[in-house]
Amino acid sequence: MNSEFIKRNLSTSAIWLFIAVELIFFSVAGQYLSLTDVAFMDGGNMLLLLKQSAPIGIIAVGMTIVMVNGNIDLSVGAIFAMAGIILLDSLSWSIFSGIGDWVIVVSVLLALTTGVLLGALNGLIVWKTGVDAFIVTLGSMLGYRGLVFMFNGENPTSNLNWTLVDLAEARFLGVHTATWVFGLTVLIVWLITRYTVHGRNAYAIGDNRNAAVNAGIRVGPHMLINFALIGFLAALSAVVFYAGSGSVNPNDGMLYELWVITAVVLGGTKLAGGSGSIIGTLGGVIAIQLLRTGLGYIGADTSTVNLVLGLILIVVLFIDRQLNVKGAQELKV
Amino acid sequence: MTQSTPALRLEGIVKEFPGVKALDNVSLSVMAGEVHALMGENGAGKSTLMKVLGGIYQPDAGTIYVAETPVVMSNPLDAKNKGIVFIHQELSLAEELSVAENVYLGELPRKSVGRVDWKTLYEKTDEILRRLKVSFNARTRVGDLSIANQQMVEIARALTVDAKAVIFDEPTASLTDAEKLVLFEVIDDLKSQGVGIVYISHRMEEIFKITDRVSVLRDGQYQDSVLTADTSEEAITRMMIGRNLDLSRAPVSHELGEVAIEVKDLSCGASFQNVSFKVRCGEVLGFYGLVGAGRTEIAETLFGLRQPNSGTILLDGKETVISSPAIAIREGISLVPEDRKTQGLVLGMNCRDNMTLPQIDDMKAGPFVSDGAEVALFDLYRDRLDIRTPGWRQTVGNLSGGNQQKIVIGKWLSMHPKVLIVDEPTRGIDVGSKSEIHKLIRELAASGYAVIVVSSEMPEVLHVADRIVAMYSGEIIKTFTSDDVTEDNLIQAISGIKPK
Numbered sequence: 155m156n157s158e159f160i161k162r163n164l165s166t167s168a169i170w171l172f173i174a175v176e177l178i179f180f181s182v183a184g185q186y187l188s189l190t191d192v193a194f195m196d197g198g199n200m201l202l203l204l205k206q207s208a209p210i211g212i213i214a215v216g217m218t219i220v221m222v223n224g225n226i227d228l229s230v231g232a233i234f235a236m237a238g239i240i241l242l243d244s245l246s247w248s249i250f251s252g253i254g255d256w257v258i259v260v261s262v263l264l265a266l267t268t269g270v271l272l273g274a275l276n277g278l279i280v281w282k283t284g285v286d287a288f289i290v291t292l293g294s295m296l297g298y299r300g301l302v303f304m305f306n307g308e309n310p311t312s313n314l315n316w317t318l319v320d321l322a323e324a325r326f327l328g329v330h331t332a333t334w335v336f337g338l339t340v341l342i343v344w345l346i347t348r349y350t351v352h353g354r355n356a357y358a359i360g361d362n363r364n365a366a367v368n369a370g371i372r373v374g375p376h377m378l379i380n381f382a383l384i385g386f387l388a389a390l391s392a393v394v395f396y397a398g399s400g401s402v403n404p405n406d407g408m409l410y411e412l413w414v415i416t417a418v419v420l421g422g423t424k425l426a427g428g429s430g431s432i433i434g435t436l437g438g439v440i441a442i443q444l445l446r447t448g449l450g451y452i453g454a455d456t457s458t459v460n461l462v463l464g465l466i467l468i469v470v471l472f473i474d475r476q477l478n479v480k481g482a483q484e485l486k487v
Numbered sequence: 488m489t490q491s492t493p494a495l496r497l498e499g500i501v502k503e504f505p506g507v508k509a510l511d512n513v514s515l516s517v518m519a520g521e522v523h524a525l526m527g528e529n530g531a532g533k534s535t536l537m538k539v540l541g542g543i544y545q546p547d548a549g550t551i552y553v554a555e556t557p558v559v560m561s562n563p564l565d566a567k568n569k570g571i572v573f574i575h576q577e578l579s580l581a582e583e584l585s586v587a588e589n590v591y592l593g594e595l596p597r598k599s600v601g602r603v604d605w606k607t608l609y610e611k612t613d614e615i616l617r618r619l620k621v622s623f624n625a626r627t628r629v630g631d632l633s634i635a636n637q638q639m640v641e642i643a644r645a646l647t648v649d650a651k652a653v654i655f656d657e658p659t660a661s662l663t664d665a666e667k668l669v670l671f672e673v674i675d676d677l678k679s680q681g682v683g684i685v686y687i688s689h690r691m692e693e694i695f696k697i698t699d700r701v702s703v704l705r706d707g708q709y710q711d712s713v714l715t716a717d718t719s720e721e722a723i724t725r726m727m728i729g730r731n732l733d734l735s736r737a738p739v740s741h742e743l744g745e746v747a748i749e750v751k752d753l754s755c756g757a758s759f760q761n762v763s764f765k766v767r768c769g770e771v772l773g774f775y776g777l778v779g780a781g782r783t784e785i786a787e788t789l790f791g792l793r794q795p796n797s798g799t800i801l802l803d804g805k806e807t808v809i810s811s812p813a814i815a816i817r818e819g820i821s822l823v824p825e826d827r828k829t830q831g832l833v834l835g836m837n838c839r840d841n842m843t844l845p846q847i848d849d850m851k852a853g854p855f856v857s858d859g860a861e862v863a864l865f866d867l868y869r870d871r872l873d874i875r876t877p878g879w880r881q882t883v884g885n886l887s888g889g890n891q892q893k894i895v896i897g898k899w900l901s902m903h904p905k906v907l908i909v910d911e912p913t914r915g916i917d918v919g920s921k922s923e924i925h926k927l928i929r930e931l932a933a934s935g936y937a938v939i940v941v942s943s944e945m946p947e948v949l950h951v952a953d954r955i956v957a958m959y960s961g962e963i964i965k966t967f968t969s970d971d972v973t974e975d976n977l978i979q980a981i982s983g984i985k986p987k
Binding site: 350351352353358361362365370428 | 579580583592593597603
């Protein structure tokens, strides 16, 4: 039992070890290869890194609870783009013209509502049809992306509201708005997974669905809530991102689902459900962003990021499997 | 202790499945403060009855009374809330969660805003665990516990509500002797609180140790209830098996050949210990025992799916290490597995492709698989085993159980084994096809194969096997020959009673 305990902690903290290795590697390698004089672990550099990881990170937090629940959501990138369009477009809707900058509050709420509705629709379909979440959200990924293109064709949707940009670029205690939102998201969802009945039931359902059903847990509503939550977070991520940039390209957010899932899996969440943690996901998100920033810092071609990340993902999962295979009695075929 | 009112009463329960009357007008009363044993052979209807009580199946007719109030239970939680608590034989736990969360699964205590009240949860769970005298606490992760301790978690669940009746389904199957004693204390404790207890077990010694009354089911029908103190092992055994069977044993009608496989002192972890036996060409050796006795594990070890800790396997007198199924097949051992649908067949594939699966590599013409060779092989075994199918294109999932089983047998015969192991040859197969499969097994032996049949059905081993190995918790109790086998002997041996 003791060795089990050690193994488990090793596998959950593996991602933090990996982050430490990255930090050391890029710091040392940077001494020789960096194009600037700024140290890799410079404070400003690190703050920027956190800010850049926020859009993926916020969604990854939602993906963690969805995957723990035994599902997956491939439509997050499309929801992200759709929420971004609603946010920017509604800023200039004539019905809101009389309320001045309060339109920002209204637009943000509209964008978030869009996310919740699209997410809840996914959840409702998974619940009521019993079709696998992978298939359902593969469909909605295409469908929601279709909505994005129907909105404005191939053209970007742009709207620069300077008050909004100021909000996005603001810093509180030296930390960017986006980072604050990311941090709060991590905290709140962590509390949900750790301390609420809904959160614990989500784990039980993902771990042993039959046991959960036998215990009288209503599986469907829990799944619906989690899909609505990830929809909300995808929209929140869009609000954070587009507040600053002011322009949505209809292709934005494509492949986000894969980056998000990569971060979650790197953070130790099982694809099969029942196991995973928000803190692990935080580690996964930071590890990926460190890799991107770090490779840029030492002057490596940015296109090598994907190759390196792909290799690392497989190595990490291989190690995880080695740690988790049970005893020698396991049937080997 | 009051014995006056029934805690749980069943009246005229009927449950039919297509083609089978699983429960036929079963009536039963379990008094408050009584431990009531429910016995019957495999397939007698015990588990169906339990599923009806647990709210998993709805009865077609009849009424269930809890404390003399009629109840209808729509699901397991509903049953629990109405006072019927179930302790499953198969563990139904979420391994990644803590003990406390599993004990209160579905009913986690709450604070405001849907927060879990962890303090109460852990306190209440630890209180229950103290009653069970276990060595782990509420915060332990269930996946880190031994199977026996996981069983204790399952038992702890029963103590969370004010139960009127608690049903134990083979609760001691995975417990050590010390843990059994604790369990019996818990049962005593429940009993003194006036809870009615239904105790399902095949183990006679336990029945006589802790139960007050014994009821017997046979072929879905209620037989009788007797006070445990007034009865004997023999009497119970007679009630369980007293049916008219075709006991005509297939005689050994042919010469036996050389010893094809001999096993000496084979042990594999906790599954089985010091198992020795030999099978000759032309002979059918039957393995009979309860679930968990180690029968299937032996079969899997011979086929290289498990590695033994010690002991030797001799094939044709030569010591052989079987480290994988590929080697087993090469050495002439084939296994028709226990669960046809998940282990034996690719249900979505057609008949021919299923049959040629293990040797598709040998059916190539150049780089491609030869259709003709495949069809020829299928036709050969279709005729030989009399497989009834519209054609080889038929999807295997659409065939009847009997024909599916023949495809699996055909698949392995086509590999030309010397030793054919058949695990549960007729599970889930209708009566007519059953005797056909039995006949087929006899014929295969007659044509020179050494056949091992693993079964949990007594009529089957009696009918098919030349000799019968009776197993109990991983050990061979006795090997019967046709001269000394009787149903009584057999049922006692698999309950762990050594013959005098």
